[in-house]
Amino acid sequence: MRADIAFLDVEMPGRNGINIGALLREKNPKIKIFIVTSYLDYLDDAMEFHVFRYLSKPIDKARLFRNFKEALYQISMEAEKISIETKEETIICSSDEIVMIEKEDRRVIVHTLSRSLESVENAKYWDRLLKYRSFNRPHRSYIINLKYLQSYTHESIVLKTPDGRIWEAYIARRKYQEFKDAHLLFLEAMS
Template sequence: MRILICDDDVLIIEQLQKLITYYFESNHLKCPELVSFTDGESLLADKGEKDIVFLDIEMPGMNGIFVGNELKKANKNTIIFVVTSYSEYLDEAMRFHVFRYLSKPLDRQRFFRNMKDALAYYNTMTAKIPIDTKEGVYTLPTSQIVFIEAHGRKVTVHTVQRDFESIHNMNYWLEHLPKNCFFQTHRSFIVNFEHITDFDHSTIRLTNMQTMAYLTRRKYSSFKNAYLIFLESTR
């Protein structure tokens, strides 16, 4: 994991570095690589992974709104914290799905709570699962699974790359997929909340898919509540 800090105020950078280091050490976790930048151009020029980014809005040159949008274009799973004194930028920041909004001066306890949420979300997004087929076993991040579909005894795992015919049944997938990200909407469908674009009382439309998943009417309320909780956890 790499955590990046981008702020033109070196005192804020030092404070964030100390808070992040303390959080990992106090929880007996290995501290990830910490990289700091004082402008958006340098951050975007960085060739390494950008797993978690603490991003200032008001900076010379590229502002944080532009930088945040570019980061999300490159990798929609990048977890972005907006750190600023200017609350008027919140609406613009939310458009690129900022994970949390942290106000200056930073509140220590609030920072730790949000850091815990970010790591839980990161672990969910990067968790891998084996897809066992008759041809072999393929290991992919669970975040790449769009939905799982059953046709009689045939179970197909639809991913962002390709489809796999699984040797396991739907019950197996229900037991092994992260329950905070996946939901069985119908006896023949398990969907990934991350890939949902919209839904009504009977169907769910998914990113880059020609087909739609079915939603049983009796499950509509519980599905909607679970989906809203998922969205809240990723803000």
């Protein structure tokens, strides 16, 4: 049986939640693991295997439900399939694998975790399709996945994927505050 979400305590009878979390991550890299504990000393260990959330006891119910809702949202994003049609083929991937959409002249490039593809669809199509909280259009030439945001200034955005690849995008001057607000909402949903 494969689990999508796991709640683990650091100290369980005869077991260590950190070790079990690492094993679960090996078996299912997309699992959302919540570490629930009153011991803050284990936070660094939990972050090593990319724990989804680290919740302190006693549990704040509002925070628990907000984070659980976000986990369900991310699972649905990972499960939702998107078709990327190119001139040669159609590729199916999860929406969560899309890092950025980039418009270059008349071409639209879809950058995914595995490769970049030239879409036959225009940027407006992608803007309508990716109307999720994690996607934002900070500039007419870019739609970015906030999940991969590393940093930004008033003019530019840096995205970084887990494998270390870096992409840059621009922010239109008139879109900066809207982008900043969207980023803060995304962070709030993630916390």
